[in-house]
Amino acid sequence: MSIRAVAAGVVAMLAVAVSFAGQSSAEAEQGTPRTLPSLKAWSPGGASFSLGAHARVVYTQDVLRSTAMDFAESLRAFTGSDIVAQAGESAGPGDIVLRTGSVPNAPETAEAYQISSGETLDLLGADTAGAYYAASSALQLLRQRPVIPGGTVTDWPQYRERGLMLDVGREFMPVELLRAQIRRMGYLKLNLLHLHLSDTYGFRLDSERHPEITAAQHYSRQDIRDLVDYAARHQVEIVPEVDFPGHMNGILAAHPDLKLRSASGRVSDAAIDIGNPRAYDLMRDILEEFLPLFPGRYWHLGADEFLLDGLRVADFDEYPQLGAYARATYGPQAQPVDAFLGLINWGADIVRAHGKRPRIWNDGLHTGAGTLTLGRDLVIDYWSRAGVPQLPLPFFGTARSPADLIAAGHELRNAAFAPAYYVAGGPTRALNVPPPLAYQAWDPTLFVDGTRLTPEQNRRNLGSGLFVWCDDPTAQTPERIAESITMPLRVTAQQTWGPPQAGSYPEFAALADAVGEPPA
Numbered sequence: 275m276s277i278r279a280v281a282a283g284v285v286a287m288l289a290v291a292v293s294f295a296g297q298s299s300a301e302a303e304q305g306t307p308r309t310l311p312s313l314k315a316w317s318p319g320g321a322s323f324s325l326g327a328h329a330r331v332v333y334t335q336d337v338l339r340s341t342a343m344d345f346a347e348s349l350r351a352f353t354g355s356d357i358v359a360q361a362g363e364s365a366g367p368g369d370i371v372l373r374t375g376s377v378p379n380a381p382e383t384a385e386a387y388q389i390s391s392g393e394t395l396d397l398l399g400a401d402t403a404g405a406y407y408a409a410s411s412a413l414q415l416l417r418q419r420p421v422i423p424g425g426t427v428t429d430w431p432q433y434r435e436r437g438l439m440l441d442v443g444r445e446f447m448p449v450e451l452l453r454a455q456i457r458r459m460g461y462l463k464l465n466l467l468h469l470h471l472s473d474t475y476g477f478r479l480d481s482e483r484h485p486e487i488t489a490a491q492h493y494s495r496q497d498i499r500d501l502v503d504y505a506a507r508h509q510v511e512i513v514p515e516v517d518f519p520g521h522m523n524g525i526l527a528a529h530p531d532l533k534l535r536s537a538s539g540r541v542s543d544a545a546i547d548i549g550n551p552r553a554y555d556l557m558r559d560i561l562e563e564f565l566p567l568f569p570g571r572y573w574h575l576g577a578d579e580f581l582l583d584g585l586r587v588a589d590f591d592e593y594p595q596l597g598a599y600a601r602a603t604y605g606p607q608a609q610p611v612d613a614f615l616g617l618i619n620w621g622a623d624i625v626r627a628h629g630k631r632p633r634i635w636n637d638g639l640h641t642g643a644g645t646l647t648l649g650r651d652l653v654i655d656y657w658s659r660a661g662v663p664q665l666p667l668p669f670f671g672t673a674r675s676p677a678d679l680i681a682a683g684h685e686l687r688n689a690a691f692a693p694a695y696y697v698a699g700g701p702t703r704a705l706n707v708p709p710p711l712a713y714q715a716w717d718p719t720l721f722v723d724g725t726r727l728t729p730e731q732n733r734r735n736l737g738s739g740l741f742v743w744c745d746d747p748t749a750q751t752p753e754r755i756a757e758s759i760t761m762p763l764r765v766t767a768q769q770t771w772g773p774p775q776a777g778s779y780p781e782f783a784a785l786a787d788a789v790g791e792p793p794a
Contacts, residue, residue, distance in 0.1 A: 305318065305423040306318075306423075307389075307415050307422060307423065307425075307427060308415075308418075308776060308785055308788075309411045309414045309415060309785075309789065310414065310462065310764060310767065310768065310776060310782075310785055310786055310789050311462065311463060311767045311768040311770075311771035311772075311776070312768065312771075312773075312774055312775060312776040313411070313427050313428075313429050314380075314428060314429045314430060314772075314774075315379070315427070315428040315429070316425060316426070316427055316428075317425050317426045317428075318423060318424065318425035319424055319425050319426075320391070320392050320424035320425065321392050321393060321424045322391060322392075322421050322422060322423045322424045323368075323391040323392060323393070323394065323395045323421065323422045323424070324367075324368060324420060324421050325349070325353065325355070325357075325368060325370075325395075325416055325420045325421075326355075326366075326367065326368020326369060327355050327356070327368075328355070328356050328357070328368075329349070329355065329357045329368045329369050329370060330357070330358055330359070330360045330362075330365065330366075330369045330370070331343075331345050331346040331349070331357065331358070331359045331360070331369075331370045331372060332360055332361070332362045332363075332364070332365045332369055332370065332371045332372065333359060333360075333361055333362075333371075333372045333373070334361075334362070334363055334371065334372070334373040334374075335373065335374060336361070337374075337402055338372050338373070338374065338402065338405055339359070339361070340507055341372065341402065341405055341406050341409055342359035342360075342372050342409075343359045344409075344507070345359070345370075345372070345409040345412070345413060346358055346359040347793075348413050348792065348793050349413065349416065351793040352413070352416070352417050352793065353416070353420070365394045366393075366394070367393040367394065368393075368394070369394050369395075370394065370395040370396075370397060370412065371394055371395070371396045371397065372397045372399075372405055372408070372409065373396075373397070373398055373399075373405070374398070374399045374400065374401055374402065374404070374405050375398055375400075376400070377398060377399070377400045377404065377428065377430075378428070379428050380400070380428050380429075380430045381430055382400075383400060383404075383430055383431070383434075384399075384400050384401035384402075384403045384404060385400070385401075385403045385404050385407060385430060385431050385463075385465075386399070386400040386404050386428075386429070386430035387399045387400065387404035387405065387407050387408035387411070387427075387428075387429055387430070388408070388426060388427060388428050388429070389408055389411060389412060389422075389426070389427040389429075390425075390426050390427075391422045391423065391424050391425055391426070391427075392424055395412060395422065397409055397412055402509070403465075403509045406460065406508070406509045407429070407463050407509070408429075410460060410461055410462075410463060411427065411429065413461075413792075414461075414789040417788075417789060417790065418788050418789065431463065431770070431771050431772060432770070432771060432772025432773070433718055433735070433736065433737030433738065433770045433771075433772065434736050434737055435465065435466050435687055435736040435737035435738070435739065435770075436463065436464045436465055436466065436737050436738070436739065436766070436767065436770035436771060437464055437465065437466030437467065437468055437513075437687075437737070437738075437739030437740070437766075437770075438455060438459055438464060438466070438467055438468070438739055438740050438742070438759075438763060438766075439467075439468035439469075439470060439689075439739055439740070439741040439742060440452070440455070440467070440468070440469055440470065440742050441470045441473065441742055441743045441744045442469055442470060442471060442478050443470050443471055443472045443473030443474070443475065443476060443477070443478060443517070443521070443524065444470075444473045444474050444475050444476075444743070444744040444745065444747050445475070445698070445744035445747035445752065445755075446476065446478060446489070446491035446492075446752075447752040447755075448752065449493065449497050449500075449501060451752050451753065451756060452467075452469075452501060453501070453504055454756065454794070455467070455756065456501075456504060456505050456508050456510050457508060457792045457794070458763065458791065458792060459508065459510050459763075460508030460509055460510060460792070461789075461791070461792035462763065462764060462767035463767060463771055464510070464739070464763070464766070464767055464770075465509055465510055465511060466510070466511055466513055466739060467505060467510050467511070467512050467513065468512075468513040468515060468574065468739065468741075469512060469513070469514055469515065470515045470517070471493075471514055471515060471516055472515075472516045472517055472521070472522070472524050472525060473517060473521045473523065473524060474521065474523045474524065474544070475489070475523070475524060475747060476489030476490075476491065476492070476524040477489055477492070477516075477524040477525050478491070478492045478493055479492060479493060479498070479516075479564055479567075480492050480493065480494050480495060481560070481563060481564075482563065483559045483560075483563050484528075484556070484559060484560070484563075486528040486529075487524065487525045487527075487528050487529075487560075489524060495567060498567055498568070499567075502568065502569060502570075511570045511571065511572075512568060512570055513570060513572045513573075513574055513633070514564070514567075514568045514570075514573060514574065515573075515574030515575075515576055515633075516560060516561075516564065516574075516575075516576065517575075517576030517577075517578065518546070518557055518575055518576050518577065518617065518621060519534075519545055519546045519548050519553075519557075519576075519577070519580055519614070519617055520544050520545045520546075520576070520577075520578060520579045520580040520581070520582065521544055521576060521578070521579065522544055522545065522546050523543050523544050525546075525556070525560075526543065526544070526546060527543075529556060531552075532546050532547055532550060532552060532553050532556060533545070533546065533547065534546060534547040534548075534593060535547065535593075536588070536592045536593055537592060537593065537594055538592070540583075540592075542583065544579075544582070545580055545581065547595065548596065548599070548613050548614065548617045549593070549595035549596045549598065549599035549613060550595075554620065557621070558624065561573075561621065561624045561625070562624070565624070565625065565628040565630065566628065570630070571630060571631055572630055572631050572632075572633050572653070573625045573628070573630045573631075573632060573633070574632075574633040574634070574655075575618065575621045575622065575625065575632055575633065575634050576634065576635060577614075577617075577618050577634040577635055577638050578634075578635035578636075578637050578638065578657075579637065579638075580614055580638055581593075587660070590609075590610035590611055590613075590614075591610065593610070596610045596613040596614075597609070597610035597613070599613050600612040600613040600616065603616060604616060604645065604646060605645075607645055608645055608646075609643065609644050609645060611640070611643045611644040612644045612645055612646050614638055614644075615644045615646040615648065616646055618632075618634060618638075618648060618652070619646065619648060619649065622648075622649055622651075622652060626651075631651055631653060632649075632651070632652050632653070633652065633653040633654070633655060634652060634653075634654060634655070635654070635655050635657060635658075635689075636654045636655065636656045636657060636658065636673060636674070636679065636686075637657065637658040637660060637668075637673050638673075639654070639673060639674045639679070640672045640673055640674060641672055641673075641674050641675075641678070643672075648682075648684075650682070650683035650684060652684055653684070653685050653686070653687065653736065654679055654684050654685075654686050654687075655686070655687045655689040656676050656679070656686045656687065656688060656689055656690070656721060656722070657689040657690065657691050657694075657695070657722060657741070658671070658673060658691055658722060659671040659672075659673045659675070659722060659723040660673060668691040668692075668722055669691070669692075669722060669723060669724075670723060675723070675725060676688075676721045676723075676725060676727060676731075677725065677727065677731055680727070680731050680734045680735075684734070685734045685735075685736050686734060686735055686736065687735070687736045687737060687738060687739070688718045688719075688720075688721055688735060688737070688738040689738065689739070689741055690716075690720070690721055690722040690738070691705070691722050692705055692707050692722060693706075693707030693711065693712035693716050694738055694739065694740060694741055694766070695741045695742075695743060696740060696741070696742050696743070696758070696759055696762050697743045697745055698742065698743065698744045698745070698746070698747075698749055698750045698755050698758070699744065699745055699746030699747070699748065699749020699750060700745030700746040700749070701745075702743075702745060703745075703749070709761040709762050709764075709765045709779075710779045712762070712765050712769070713765045713768065713769070713775075713779050713782060714779055716769065717769050718732075718735060718737055718738040718769060718770060719732050719735065737770045738766065738769070738770050739766060739770070740759060740762050740763050740766040742755060742759060760791075761783070761786065764782075764786050765782075768782065
């Protein structure tokens with residue numbers, strides 16, 4: 275079966291799997307404020323708000339100072355007016371007030387907010403995140419026109435995680451480009467930046483313990499600290515990923531003695547030999563060195579495509595040292611795959627010891643495979659059902675189902691190969707789902723294998739994101755990639771923030787043009 279044939283099948287599957295009603299222009303209430311992502315609730319009434327030519331953004335708590343200053347600066351950029359941020363409690367006509375407190379008629383989440391429009395514009399966030407999102411929505415509204423109709427907006431996200439993943443391991447992306455994506459994420463209320471920091475073409479962190487693995491193009495420690503601080507200012511958390519035990523080309527090039535070798539003598543440039551105790555010394559060094567550099571809640575261990583060899587998934591029996599290691603370490607009843615599952619548990623314990631929660635990809639977890647149990651706290655990014663030898667396509671296979679992993683106690687993030695992936699180059703680029711189809715025919719309850727979670731199961735679905743892979747780093751420059759993901763990222767923001775949708779796709783696209791990009 276060709277990739278294009280599979281792509282056609284996926285499009286057909288998605289088209290019949292789910293349908294959104296989508297509010298039409300004729301149904302939209304006259305004067306209803308519109309943002310991207312769309313607002314949960316709007317109650318009209320009272321006087322409209324007009325932005326004053328010398329308006330103030332009055333922030334009532336010092337913790338809101340940076341949000342108020344950035345908001346005022348953005349308004350100046352869009353309007354050309356002399357707008358300033360100022361600490362205080364009182365405001366006059368045409369001013370904007372930024373504060374935090376309980377948000378009526380909204381779920382208990384720090385990201386909920388309310389906008390009350392009248393002589394002044396009152397932005398109320400449940401916490402600093404909610405205040406930031408209130409300012410983002412107000413910025414979008416005022417960019418469309420300087421008058422907001424009288425009434426009250428109440429808004430909150432449907433999913434806890436709304437993200438962007440960038441494959442900087444294959445294609446290095448400059449710090450300034452990452453900062454631009456962070457600004458874009460904040461503007462669209464996306465809150466998780468997942469950096470895939472090591473892969474085929476490089477290990478992108480500056481290692482002092484193992485300088486031999488550091489790629490020529492990499493991020494310094496100061497780059498990372500600055501990026502973490504910048505992301506936090508925009509309510510974005512960075513999730514670092516150093517992929518083990520596959521996709522380690524950038525590391526193993528300097529450690530060829532640790533490459534996985536089959537019984538027939540075939541050597542993998544990507545996989546480390548987890549039957550070799552010295553492999554764990556190297557992986558522990560990397561984890562212990564870089565876990566303290568990232569202050570966020572998570573560390574991503576990878577764990578995907580361990581035995582992938584081109585378009586073929588090898589069998590564990592081809593590597594007898596893995597079975598021998600599993601039996602020696604976990605008992606005579608252990609299966610060869612337990613060497614892989616044990617590696618995940620080993621890495622997860624190190625992550626937990628640093629006060630973080632481990633994450634992995636799902637494709638190495640198969641029904642009935644292994645005797646070891648993974649910790650229930652592992653977050654699993656679910657992208658594929660594949661894993662059967664000779665059949666690496668992600669739409670079918672023996673990987674444990676989303677429902678099965680949820681029943682085992684895990685929380686998932688829906689990283690469906692279609693439509694959540696954007697591949698910048700290589701054969702699988704043909705499977706990129708066009709934004710109109712993703713907007714009309716997908717939401718985060720629908721997984722890559724066509725199964726859909728029930729409402730009860732979906733409570734353990736953290737959300738989704740746009741996953742940008744650079745399989746062929748020569749195909750597009752980082753700048754071209756950033757341009758190409760503009761609409762996919764906007765669709766991701768809408769589908770993860772949740773309904774109601776912003777009308778039909780043409781209406782959504784027109785709204786996206788109206789709100790534009792955030793200022794630099």
